[in-house]
Amino acid sequence: MGHTVAVIGGGYGGAAVAKALDQDADVVLIEPKDAFVQNAVSLRALVRPDWAGNLFFPYDGLLQRGRVIRERAVSVDSGGVVLASGGRVDADYLVLATGSGYPFPFKFDTDLSSEARERLLAVHAELAGAARVLIAGAGPVGLELSGEIKAVWPDKHVTVVDPTPLLLPGFHPQMREDLRRQLGVLGVELRLATALGAQPPTEPGRAQPFTVPSTGGEISADIWFRAHGVSVDSDYLGDGLADARTPEGYVRVTETLNVEGYGHVYAVGDITDVAEAKMAGNAMQHAEVVAKNIIAQVRGERPAAVYRPSPVPFVLLPLGPEGGVGQLPSPDGPVVLSAREVAEYKGSDLFTGRFADLFGVGGAPAAA
Numbered sequence: 001m002g003h004t005v006a007v008i009g010g011g012y013g014g015a016a017v018a019k020a021l022d023q024d025a026d027v028v029l030i031e032p033k034d035a036f037v038q039n040a041v042s043l044r045a046l047v048r049p050d051w052a053g054n055l056f057f058p059y060d061g062l063l064q065r066g067r068v069i070r071e072r073a074v075s076v077d078s079g080g081v082v083l084a085s086g087g088r089v090d091a092d093y094l095v096l097a098t099g100s101g102y103p104f105p106f107k108f109d110t111d112l113s114s115e116a117r118e119r120l121l122a123v124h125a126e127l128a129g130a131a132r133v134l135i136a137g138a139g140p141v142g143l144e145l146s147g148e149i150k151a152v153w154p155d156k157h158v159t160v161v162d163p164t165p166l167l168l169p170g171f172h173p174q175m176r177e178d179l180r181r182q183l184g185v186l187g188v189e190l191r192l193a194t195a196l197g198a199q200p201p202t203e204p205g206r207a208q209p210f211t212v213p214s215t216g217g218e219i220s221a222d223i224w225f226r227a228h229g230v231s232v233d234s235d236y237l238g239d240g241l242a243d244a245r246t247p248e249g250y251v252r253v254t255e256t257l258n259v260e261g262y263g264h265v266y267a268v269g270d271i272t273d274v275a276e277a278k279m280a281g282n283a284m285q286h287a288e289v290v291a292k293n294i295i296a297q298v299r300g301e302r303p304a305a306v307y308r309p310s311p312v313p314f315v316l317l318p319l320g321p322e323g324g325v326g327q328l329p330s331p332d333g334p335v336v337l338s339a340r341e342v343a344e345y346k347g348s349d350l351f352t353g354r355f356a357d358l359f360g361v362g363g364a365p366a367a368a
Contacts, residue, residue, distance in 0.1 A: 013269030014097030027066030061360030142227030147319025318347030
């Protein structure tokens with residue numbers, strides 16, 4: 001048996017697993033984008049365009065032995081990948097890492113970093129001129145966006161609406177109380193248990209005054225952003241593998257992160273049906289488990305690494321470079337972090353240094 005590993009998707013999980021396997025197997029990373037997108041930076045780059053240099057990392061420096069094919073996978077079966085060009089990559093091991101889609105500006109729907117950067121700058125200009133901002137969705141993304149906006153423009157009126165009555169349910173009450181307090185200090189208007197009666201008439205990120213009905217009265221704003229609506233990308237799964245999809249499009253995996261029914265096919269990140277939040281940190285932990293298992297198989301050993309989701313949910317939610325809340329798991333239960341600790345862990349540099357190392361750019365911001 002050969003040792004070619006095809007990794008489909010070069011996001012957080014795919015890039016990490018490709019890098020981890022580079023010295024032990026012949027890695028082929030298949031990814032249509034011209035650069036890795038460090039999504040954690042996108043909201044800050046929206047409000048501070050000078051951060052856009054930390055958003056894109058070229059794939060050139062990721063692998064020393066392996067290769068990157070800049071194409072879209074249109075069909076994946078248990079033996080390999082059919083590319084949009086009609087070419088085929090046969091592989092002994094497959095790693096599905098195509099992730100999920102999410103509304104702009106948190107994720108981009110273009111494969112060109114230059115286009116993504118131009119769009120970000122255009123929306124920055126629209127946002128800069130808007131006095132009132134509406135954010136639909138009070139999950140971590142919507143709240144983080146509200147904090148980034150307030151850190152740059154404290155006088156803008158920011159309203160966050162969500163139909164759910166609770167703020168980040170499932171997290172420690174102390175963290176949730178601190179989050180509500182910090183949002184209050186920033187002046188973010190939080191309207192929970194509030195459903196919009198109609199979608200705003202303009203597209204997200206386009207400045208134009210509007211008023212929409214809601215279950216809590218009319219809401220007026222000059223620009224709005226959608227911070228909800230994950231879409232899973234698994235339509236490309238071909239014969240056999242498609243049977244492992246759930247009705248929602250997630251891929252059923254075993255505790256070794258094998259696609260159900262296939263000992264040589266794995267899945268990592270948002271595409272998996274693992275019962276946990278879809279976060280970059282989880283995808284990178286999946287990548288560690290899968291790399292260990294494939295290396296074991298390459299050496300003729302039994303794959304024994306298993307992934308067990310944390311029973312305690314964790315989050316690092318910056319509210320600008322200096323604020324934010326966090327919760328980490330520990331053997332004794334959840335550990336609630338202070339704003340200063342969140343800034344040290346994530347908020348001040350948004351993991352830019354870590355990804356500069358991963359992509360071999362030595363800490364310098366990557367050019368798009």
